[in-house]
Amino acid sequence: MSQREWIEKDFYKELGVSAGASTDEIKKAYRKLARDLHPDANPGDAEAEERFKAVSEAHTVLSDSAKRAEYDETRRLFSGGGYGRGGGFTPGAGGGFSQSFDLGDIFGQAGAGGADGGLGDLFGGLFNRGGGGATRAGSRPRRGSDVEAETTLGFREAAKGVTVPLYLTSPSPCTTCHGSGAKPGTSPRVCPICNGSGVVSRNQGAFGFSEPCDDCRGTGSIIDDPCVDCHGSGIQNRTRTINVRIPPGIADGQRIRLAGQGEAGLRGAPSGDLFVTVHVSQDKVFGRVGDDLTLALPVSYSELVLGTTVSVPTLEGRVGVKVPPGTADGRILRVRGRGVPKRGGGAGDLLVTVKVAVPPKLDDDAVAALRALQEAEKASGFDPRAGWAGA
Template sequence: MSKRDYYEVLGVDKSAGEREIKKAYKKLAMKYHPDRTQGDKGLEDKFKEIQEAYEILSDSQKRAAYDQYGHAGVDPNRGGAGFGGGADFGDIFGDVFGDIFGGGGRGGRQSRARQGSDLRYNLELSLEEAVRGKSVDIRVPTLVECDVCDGSGAKKGSSPKTCPTCHGNGQVQMRQGFFAVQQTCPTCSGKGKIIEDPCNSCHGHGRKEKTKTLNVKIPAGVDTGDRIRLSGEGEAGENGAPAGDLYVQVHVREHDIFQRDGNNLYCEVPLGFTTAALGGELEVPTLDGKVKLKISPETQTGRMFRLRGKGVKSVRSGAIGDLMCKVVVETPVNLSSRQKELLQELEESMGKASSKHSPKAQGFFDGVKKFFDDLTN
């Protein structure tokens, strides 16, 4: 399948400047990053396509090659197709592909030490902790810079030497006719340097395994799915390169009473039969303690009462949600003989006017009667 135009992938014009290209890439990368797409293969492929387009268009030499030759100018697997009959392949490999492969006629580039990997830590919180915020210590196993050699990998008093095979490029070039093939330097494994006298502590790696204890401040109002980024607390980079970041992934446990939806809290409150009919006051729980809720007479089960400002304060906007209390009317159980007699007397006192006291029931049965009448007609 043919590749899409790189400018089309990023949604920019061919005249777009470096700043506009970078802005478009950041917007798309945020949207299609694997952390957000949750394993969707199609969206992962789209993210790779976006990365590839940005890698070419953000580099002036690669972009010039792409503008002149199209995908053939930046894809070595296409065998130089599309350059035109008069092109000299030796020059093309030196000028166009030199920066990509790190070799070629213009001297290439030095291999770069890799930045440390990002890490993720899953942190479980109770609803109360998430709503109020807290400070928590976490233990993270990671790779840290060797404190003996300061990350160089070489024994103290010595230093890494430039690789004599690749002369620091990290890659070597093999030519077959007018084709050039680049491969990782077998002597230094692509690092561009060799360590003749390795550090006794890290054995030449420049990094050591260590479990770090970090104090993380959890802001009030976080919810499941929120991430807290600790810059530079991931794995140490190779040979002194910057460390990665640590992402603390928040998961809030289910609560026995409350359910959370955004900044609002929801709970079900049992309501006595008599209080529902006559009205009264009811004590309901909140995260700050109990409050009185006024129940109006003739309250039906399922009615929702709103307690403003008793929800969660947003971690982003600072807005405070509400507590929504759904009342569930309870039928009396374990009644004595006298209590049953009183209920029977209540039923009899309503007589034929029971529909007046149970409007929903009367409406339901009227609908049932009409349904069967329609079936027989």
């Protein structure tokens, strides 16, 4: 995406939110649109695919606080006339530059802007105290921005580990020139005017005044034969599939970092990182406390009194759990090593809480047996409320 397109696109409109929308509102709007427009849900629908790319691009910018602030400030500064039709500053418009230059060189890179470069590099190096030596801010590698993504896993998938595919639409290295920006078979050359620094300097009184080099437009290099597919930027906005390995035992809300899988850097500079936030859905049987699995085991009153062995599920099949005679309702029985796998090896425990299940209806024989048991308990002196509430 060109610099002018980035400024002119209304990312808030793409997501259907206001310019003052909160981060949660932006995420909620993106999730709904991404779910409705995902290529898997709309096979063969080119229009839905383009909309999916557009909302993904908007989310990439607006979900990143730094990118969003730069995007908002850029649109505010240049939507009122400071941004000329030629894509650069106009002479006498307050910038004081002798010629126009590409806005991509101001904001650090094409598209949403990177972690390095940008307005800070331009205005931070504009006035240099001392003799006016050229700063090398323009020639710093413009690393790609980091990208945020989310995925939702089932409880047991998260506990055991799984590999999931992620579909991302973001600036990526051009597949034709491999990110160099130059036509295949050619290479960029060092700018002879600024010697690769990206800026030229001149003295004005006690200060050294630096400005972007007009010949290389602040990049430090010149491409004589630009790549026809990326027009010399080295970057293409494309949808790609990344297989992400989720390690066993990951918890809800944890993030995974994939180095170099974020946005591409300008002209072969290092790519940013991909951060994947994992959401874990609840399970009907298991709960989790740290590395321990929990479950509630329904048992009858007679099983608690007389004792029994019950088959219970684990992540790796079923095991028998012994309920000792006279076990109290709510007691926790521990099965060691049957919990969530730990990063350093081994696993947590399975904590089984016994819960007495009361039959909703009994036949006459069962009622008679219970009444006989009740009388026997009284005769033996058993009082379930002895010492309870001051009794």
